[in-house]
Amino acid sequence: MKNNNILELCLAHGLGGLEMFVASCYEEFSKKGRCKVVVAPQSKLDNYLEINDKFSLKRNKFFPFIPALQLAKYIDENEIDIVHFHWSKDIVTAVLAKILSRKKPRLVQSRHMGMTRFKDDFYHKWLYKNIDMIHAVTQQVQKQLEKFIPAEVRPEIAMVHLGVKAPKIDTNKVAELRQKYQLQDTFVVGIVGRIEKGKGQYKVLEAVADLQEENIKAVIVGAFMDDKYAQELQTYVKKLGIEQQVIFTGFTKDVDVHMQLFDVNVLATENETFGLVVIEAMANKIPVIATCKGGPLEIIDDGVDGLLFDGSVDDLGEKIRLLHNDLHVKERIAQAALKKVKEKFDFTAQLDKLYRVMK
Structure with a gap:
C-alpha cells in the first residue's frame, strides 16, 4: 500500500470528541507514514497536542x-x-x-455531526464537488449525507465508526481521587463532556435529587463552556439541595481514571451523533445509560450491554435505580459492554480501516 502524506486540519477552538479524534488520527497515522497537523493558534487543541511540528492557521470567516x-x-x-x-x-x-495549491490533494472530511437540510444550492454544490470523500461516523450520518447532498456532486461516502483504546489505569490515582472526592461506599453517577445545556448535566442533577434516599453522588467531569451557565448550574445544585452530592472536577486529561470512579456513566445529550464517551465508558467496564437517539442506538443493545432512556429525568432515574439496586444486572451489562467494545470499537482497528478507505 502506498504511503501518502496526510495533513490533519482542525481550526476549532474547543476540545470535545471531534478535536480528540483529530489528535487520535494524527497519533495513529504518524505511525503509518508522514502526517502533519494544522490547528488554530492557542486553541485548546493546540495546547493539548504536545508536539513541535504543528502549523498554526487562523480561520477568517x-x-x-x-x-x-x-x-x-x-x-x-x-x-x-x-x-x-x-x-x-x-x-x-x-x-x-485545494484549488489554490499546485499539489491538488485528495480532500477527505470526517463528518461528526448530522446533516439536516438539502445542500442543493450552487454554493454547496461547488463545495461538495471539490471534496473527494466523506467519512460518516455512523450509519445515520451516512443516510443523511446520501439524502441531502445531490447525487451529481456527492463525494464518495464511507462509514467507519470511531474506536477507543483499552484504558491504562493508575490504581493509585483512582484511590487518591476517591479519597479526595470522598466517594467511599458511595454509588457514583458520572457524566463526561463539555458542560453546556445541550449535554444534559442538569438531568443527572435532577435524577440524583430525586434519589436522595439512596447513597448516590454525581461526578461531573468537564469544563464549563460559559461562565453564566456555570453560575446557573451551581445555583441549581443549591436549589435542589444536593451540594454534598455533586462534584465538579473541571477539565482533565485523565478521563479513564475518573471513569473508574463511576458506577454508571450517563450520556444525556438530546441527540448525540455518535457518543465517543459511550464507548470510552464501555472500555472502562462501566455500564452506560444513554439517550435513545442518534449514535447510542448504533452502539448499545438496550438491556444487554447498556441501557437506553427516553430523555426524561424520570426514566433516567429509574435506570439509575435499577443499576443501584441490582448488582448482578450492573455487572452483566458491564461485562457485555467490554466484550462489544473490544470486538467492534477497537481504536487501532477502526483507524486502520479509516486510513485504508481515505486513500
Missing part, C-alpha cells in the same frame, strides 16, 4: 482566501497528498486551499 493561500502554500511545501478535515466550518478553507 469574511476573507477565507487569506488562510486558504497560507494552507495551499503549506500543502505544496510539504507535498501533502491527503487533507483530512473534521470541523464543518473548515470546509471553505479546505476547498479553496
Whole structure:
C-alpha cells in the first residue's frame, strides 16, 4: 500500500470528541507514514497536542482566501497528498486551499455531526464537488449525507465508526481521587463532556435529587463552556439541595481514571451523533445509560450491554435505580459492554480501516 502524506486540519477552538479524534488520527497515522497537523493558534487543541511540528492557521470567516493561500502554500511545501478535515466550518478553507495549491490533494472530511437540510444550492454544490470523500461516523450520518447532498456532486461516502483504546489505569490515582472526592461506599453517577445545556448535566442533577434516599453522588467531569451557565448550574445544585452530592472536577486529561470512579456513566445529550464517551465508558467496564437517539442506538443493545432512556429525568432515574439496586444486572451489562467494545470499537482497528478507505 502506498504511503501518502496526510495533513490533519482542525481550526476549532474547543476540545470535545471531534478535536480528540483529530489528535487520535494524527497519533495513529504518524505511525503509518508522514502526517502533519494544522490547528488554530492557542486553541485548546493546540495546547493539548504536545508536539513541535504543528502549523498554526487562523480561520477568517469574511476573507477565507487569506488562510486558504497560507494552507495551499503549506500543502505544496510539504507535498501533502491527503487533507483530512473534521470541523464543518473548515470546509471553505479546505476547498479553496485545494484549488489554490499546485499539489491538488485528495480532500477527505470526517463528518461528526448530522446533516439536516438539502445542500442543493450552487454554493454547496461547488463545495461538495471539490471534496473527494466523506467519512460518516455512523450509519445515520451516512443516510443523511446520501439524502441531502445531490447525487451529481456527492463525494464518495464511507462509514467507519470511531474506536477507543483499552484504558491504562493508575490504581493509585483512582484511590487518591476517591479519597479526595470522598466517594467511599458511595454509588457514583458520572457524566463526561463539555458542560453546556445541550449535554444534559442538569438531568443527572435532577435524577440524583430525586434519589436522595439512596447513597448516590454525581461526578461531573468537564469544563464549563460559559461562565453564566456555570453560575446557573451551581445555583441549581443549591436549589435542589444536593451540594454534598455533586462534584465538579473541571477539565482533565485523565478521563479513564475518573471513569473508574463511576458506577454508571450517563450520556444525556438530546441527540448525540455518535457518543465517543459511550464507548470510552464501555472500555472502562462501566455500564452506560444513554439517550435513545442518534449514535447510542448504533452502539448499545438496550438491556444487554447498556441501557437506553427516553430523555426524561424520570426514566433516567429509574435506570439509575435499577443499576443501584441490582448488582448482578450492573455487572452483566458491564461485562457485555467490554466484550462489544473490544470486538467492534477497537481504536487501532477502526483507524486502520479509516486510513485504508481515505486513500
